[in-house]
Amino acid sequence: MKTEAPATARDAAAGLLENPVVGMAPWIIFSLLVGPGRFEIAVVLALASTIVLVAAGRIINRGSSWKLLELADLVFFTVMAVIGALASEGTRRWLETYAGEVSNIALVLIAFGSMALRMPFTLQYARERVDPAYWNTPAFLRTNYLITGVWGLAFLVAAVAGGYGDLVLHNPNNIWTGWIIQILAITAAVRFTAWYPDVARARALREAGQPGPEPPHLAGMFLPLAGLLVPIGIAVLIFDDNVWWLGVALIIGGSMLTKALTTLN
Numbered sequence: 001m002k003t004e005a006p007a008t009a010r011d012a013a014a015g016l017l018e019n020p021v022v023g024m025a026p027w028i029i030f031s032l033l034v035g036p037g038r039f040e041i042a043v044v045l046a047l048a049s050t051i052v053l054v055a056a057g058r059i060i061n062r063g064s065s066w067k068l069l070e071l072a073d074l075v076f077f078t079v080m081a082v083i084g085a086l087a088s089e090g091t092r093r094w095l096e097t098y099a100g101e102v103s104n105i106a107l108v109l110i111a112f113g114s115m116a117l118r119m120p121f122t123l124q125y126a127r128e129r130v131d132p133a134y135w136n137t138p139a140f141l142r143t144n145y146l147i148t149g150v151w152g153l154a155f156l157v158a159a160v161a162g163g164y165g166d167l168v169l170h171n172p173n174n175i176w177t178g179w180i181i182q183i184l185a186i187t188a189a190v191r192f193t194a195w196y197p198d199v200a201r202a203r204a205l206r207e208a209g210q211p212g213p214e215p216p217h218l219a220g221m222f223l224p225l226a227g228l229l230v231p232i233g234i235a236v237l238i239f240d241d242n243v244w245w246l247g248v249a250l251i252i253g254g255s256m257l258t259k260a261l262t263t264l265n
Contacts, residue, residue: 018061020125021190023069024151026050026077027107028186031158032179034100035172039092042099043084047077067124072110076103097172104159111152120148122193139204147193154189158182175239180232187228195221219264226261229254 030046050073057070080103084095114121123144127135134140158181165177172178198216205212233250236243 018125018128019193020069020122020147020151021193022053023067023073023121023125024107025053026073027103027155030077030080030103031100031155031162031182031186034096034103035178036093036096039084039096039099043077043080046073047081050074050077061128065124067121068114068119069110069121069124072106076106097166100172100178101159101162101166104155104162107155108152108159111148111155115145115148115152120144122147122151137204139200139207143197143200147196150192151189154185157185161185175235180235184225184228184232188225191221191224217265219261223258223261223265226254226257229257 026046026049029049030042033045034042050070054070054074080095080099084092087095110121123141126140126144130140161177161181162172165174166172169177195216198213202213202215206215229250233247233252233254236247236250240247
């Protein structure tokens, strides 16, 4: 038993590092934290998490190859850290306001650029978890194009929301454009990444005429998002009492929707 525990823990850590959501962690951290007075802490945490994830990937998954997203993480956040350290006060203020949108747009370009090059960035992670016999199958490739595209759309929504808050509302800390919309978009992408591969596998088995489980119900995709409406409603009540009624509606609606989706799922 003593020799199995470390192996099990190592396998679990290796599986975690093979998940593209983990590779997105530095971008999510930076996008949600950066703002007036928070640029330094955001870039330090993003760069530190990048270094830890890259080092862990090389140590735990010794046969793992370098991934596009890992290289982009290292380059982008190292450049951000250097610029932040050497920048003038005016440049630093600009970064505090707009660096979140810069990072979101950079990730949009990475996502759709990798798709244009026929190497969606999630493909490198998926190949480490799937038998090579499936690497070039239409279902496997389609799944990774869809997941990569969803991530690109999620960060595009985050960029547009943040840009609206900065350029139109002139309020980088607006609870809706700076937090709620961006968190919902990223949560949706995280959930789709976990939900859709099971759907694709079930459909592929059916198309091949092989026995297999039913595809997961669509309710399972939206259940976490419905549950998120309750804490969002509470946050609205606390931070935006001008629309307290919306906070109440989100709490009630989120509770009812969660119950309905749980029944369907």
